Each structure stands twice: as C-alpha cells, then as structure tokens.
Amino acid sequence: MLRSLILAAGVALPVIATAADVELGPRPYFLIDRMADSPLKTKLQSCASMEFKKSDFSIGHRGAPLLFPEHTVESNVAAARMGAGILECDVTFTKDKKLVCRHAQNDLHTTTNILATDLASKCTTPFEGAKNGEPAKAECRTSDITLAEYQTLNGKMDAANKMGATVAEYMDGTANWRTDLYATTGTLMTHAESIELFKDLGAKFTPELKSPSVEMPFEGYSQEDYAQALIDEYKAAGIPASDVWAQSFNLDDVLYWIKAEPEFGKQAVFLDASYNIKGFNPNDASTFPYDFAELHAKGVNYIAPPMWMLVAVEDGNIVPSAYTKEAKAAGLKLITWTLERSGPLANGGGWYFQTIKEVTNNDAMYMELLDVLAQEVGMEGIFSDWPATVTYYANCMGK
Numbered sequence: 001m002l003r004s005l006i007l008a009a010g011v012a013l014p015v016i017a018t019a020a021d022v023e024l025g026p027r028p029y030f031l032i033d034r035m036a037d038s039p040l041k042t043k044l045q046s047c048a049s050m051e052f053k054k055s056d057f058s059i060g061h062r063g064a065p066l067l068f069p070e071h072t073v074e075s076n077v078a079a080a081r082m083g084a085g086i087l088e089c090d091v092t093f094t095k096d097k098k099l100v101c102r103h104a105q106n107d108l109h110t111t112t113n114i115l116a117t118d119l120a121s122k123c124t125t126p127f128e129g130a131k132n133g134e135p136a137k138a139e140c141r142t143s144d145i146t147l148a149e150y151q152t153l154n155g156k157m158d159a160a161n162k163m164g165a166t167v168a169e170y171m172d173g174t175a176n177w178r179t180d181l182y183a184t185t186g187t188l189m190t191h192a193e194s195i196e197l198f199k200d201l202g203a204k205f206t207p208e209l210k211s212p213s214v215e216m217p218f219e220g221y222s223q224e225d226y227a228q229a230l231i232d233e234y235k236a237a238g239i240p241a242s243d244v245w246a247q248s249f250n251l252d253d254v255l256y257w258i259k260a261e262p263e264f265g266k267q268a269v270f271l272d273a274s275y276n277i278k279g280f281n282p283n284d285a286s287t288f289p290y291d292f293a294e295l296h297a298k299g300v301n302y303i304a305p306p307m308w309m310l311v312a313v314e315d316g317n318i319v320p321s322a323y324t325k326e327a328k329a330a331g332l333k334l335i336t337w338t339l340e341r342s343g344p345l346a347n348g349g350g351w352y353f354q355t356i357k358e359v360t361n362n363d364a365m366y367m368e369l370l371d372v373l374a375q376e377v378g379m380e381g382i383f384s385d386w387p388a389t390v391t392y393y394a395n396c397m398g399k
Contacts (some may be wrong), residue, residue: 047396052391068186071111080198083391136161156183209226245269
C-alpha cells in the first residue's frame with residue numbers, strides 16, 4: 001500500500017543503509033564557514049571530506065520541514081537521506097479513530113490544502129476571511145473527517161497569512177526563510193504507513209502522542225485506548241521496543257506506557273513543557289514543577305525539554321543550566337528540540353535561543369550550541385528541522 005502511494009507521488013524510495021547513501025548538501029558547510037576561528041571550527045572543517053553515515057543522534061523533527069512539508073513522505077525521505085537515524089510521526093486520530101501523522105489534531109487548515117477542497121465545509125470552524133482589520137478564522141481537525149477523506153489531502157508548508165481575505169491568500173503564508181519549492185505535493189501518511197516507510201528507510205521511530213483537541217473520551221475512545229493504539233501499531237508491524245521512543249507532553253501517557261507496555265515504557269519520553277508555568281526559570285531549581293528523582297523512580301528514563309531550558313550564559317560562554325544539572329543528577333537521559341527551526345539567527349534566535357540570545361548574532365550559533373548540547377549537556381539525541389547539520393556534527397565527533 002505505502003510503496004504504491006510513494007510511487008504515485010513520484011518519490012523514489014531509497015534504503016538508507018550505507019555511508020554512500022547519506023547526502024548532507026551544502027548547509028552544514030555554510031554554517032561552519034560562518035563560525036569564528038576556534039578549535040571547534042578547525043575540528044569541524046577537518047571532517048569535510050569524510051564519508052558520512054546515518055546517526056541516531058540526529059532526529060528528523062517531522063521529517064525535514066525546513067524545506068519540505070512536515071509529516072509527509074517527501075519530508076521524511078529527505079531527512080533519512082540526510083542521515084537522520086530516528087524519524088518522528090506526531091500521532092493524532094481521525095473521526096473514525098484511525099491514527100495519522102499530524103503535529104496537532106487541529107492543524108489541517110495550516111498544514112494541508114483542506115480549505116481549498118470540498119472538505120472545508122466539514123471543518124470545526126469553516127474559513128472566514130480577514131476583514132475590517134480582524135484576522136481570518138479557520139480550524140480544521142483530523143477528527144472532523146474520516147481516514148478516507150484525510151487521504152485525499154495534500155500536505156503544505158505549515159503556515160497561514162492570518163490577514164488573508166481569501167482562501168488562496170490565507171494559505172500563502174510560508175515564512176520567507178522557508179520555501180514552497182518542494183511543497184507542490186506533500187504525501188500524507190497514516191501512523192502505520194509511517195512505520196512502514198521509516199523501516200524501509202533504515203530509521204528508528206519516535207512517535208509523539210498529541211493532546212486531542214476534542215474532549216476525551218471521544219465517542220467512547222479513551223485516552224488510554226489512544227495511547228495503547230499507538231503502541232499496538234508497532235507491535236503489529238513487528239518493530240522491537242528498543243527501536244521506539246514514544247513521546248508525550250502528558251505525563252500520564254508516559255506512566256501508562258511504563259505500566260501497560262513496560263518494554264516500550266523503558267524508552268518513553270516525557271516532553272517537558274514547564275515553560276508554560278508562570279515563574280519557571282531553568283536556572284532556579286526552586287521553580288521546577290517536577291521532582292526529577294521522583295520521575296525517575298516512577299520509571300521515566302527520558303525527558304525532553306526545548307534547547308533553551310538546558311543552557312545558560314556565564315561570562316559570555318554557553319554552559320549547562322541548573323535544569324540540566326538537576327535532571328542528569330537524577331539519572332534522566334536528555335533529548336531536546338528543535339535545531340534549525342528558528343531561521344536566521346542575526347537577531348538573537350527567538351524562542352529557541354531565549355536563554356542565550358545575548359551571544360546569538362549569526363547562524364554559526366547553530367553549530368556552537370550543538371557542540372555545547374552534545375559535549376557539556378550530554379544529549380542522547382537532538383531534533384532538527386534540517387537533520388544534515390546534526391548528522392555532520394555527530395559523524396565528525398563520533399556520536
């Protein structure tokens with residue numbers, strides 16, 4: 001089924017198995033060239049002609065969405081070609097309770113062409129164009145449509161022009177540092193299809209169970225049913241638990257997997273959104289909402305905060321944060337997100353660089369932060385919107 005889907009989309013299906021199959025392209029070299037002279041730059045330059053191979057340290061964040069529509073076949077093939085050893089499917093469900101890959105249950109209006117199709121009338125909030133200074137409105141959920149209807153859609157770059165008066169204007173919102181060049185067709189996937197694709201690409205798996213936009217239980221479908229369904233699709237495909245890092249921002253999901261599916265639970269990843277709590281400071285342990293030792297005692301082995309929570313600036317240098325030190329002291333393994341999601345870094349890097357904005361003034365900081373995260377923080381893996389950068393670093397540094 002998936003192979004015919006891929007062929008219909010005009011996408012070649014490589015098997016990423018040897019070093020020669022990994023193609024990094026110019027971006028890692030572009031970033032290294034912009035670094036100030038340093039031992040790190042010299043080391044990275046020395047690896048320019050090496051034969052690169054895939055690395056589990058390099059995680060494709062929704063594929064390779066810097067240039068390709070996220071959670072599509074095309075995006076994930078690109079990520080695998082760039083050496084991402086682990087690929088992500090954010091998991092949500094349709095009206096008929098089938099699991100599909102979308103970043104959120106309610107993002108179809110920004111990540112697909114649904115508003116330009118007959119399915120637009122089924123959206124939770126049908127499109128209303130901007131007028132009189134008021135922004136446009138739209139909300140389209142996977143739970144608004146069946147799986148069969150979902151499979152008629154095309155993926156697009158995740159964006160919207162909120163002041164668009166027409167559907168065409170609203171859908172034309174891609175950031176100027178991304179591109180629509182590769183977004184003419186984005187082949188959507190079910191979760192099961194993503195498993196088949198990632199396996200064929202020689203990659204491992206990190207599905208994220210997304211928080212539903214609908215009230216749960218949904219027509220008798222409970223949160224535990226949903227969490228179990230995700231694991232069941234890996235078991236049905238014969239995927240070993242050691243190749244799967246199931247994620248959730250909902251701690252109860254992680255604890256459910258630890259109890260109900262202990263082999264999968266060993267690598268379940270708790271995505272930490274402590275930044276949403278007023279007063280939280282990653283350099284002040286008194287503001288941390290979780291007791292890391294208690295989490296570890298409950299069976300949580302992996303925790304994944306955003307990059308900025310793991311680092312701070314001292315005397316002009318990037319150093320591990322108090323959050324990092326406390327988590328590692330408790331025995332937790334760290335994964336982080338998301339490199340290459342911020343665009344050009346000349347103005348401080350925005351949300352993902354907020355704790356180190358005072359030393360962030362050019363794109364070289366992608367490599368410099370990556371080095372601190374790898375060597376001083378001690379990451380298990382790093383999500384990236386353009387995995388070639390992390391793959392280059394991982395190969396050069398033996399990760």
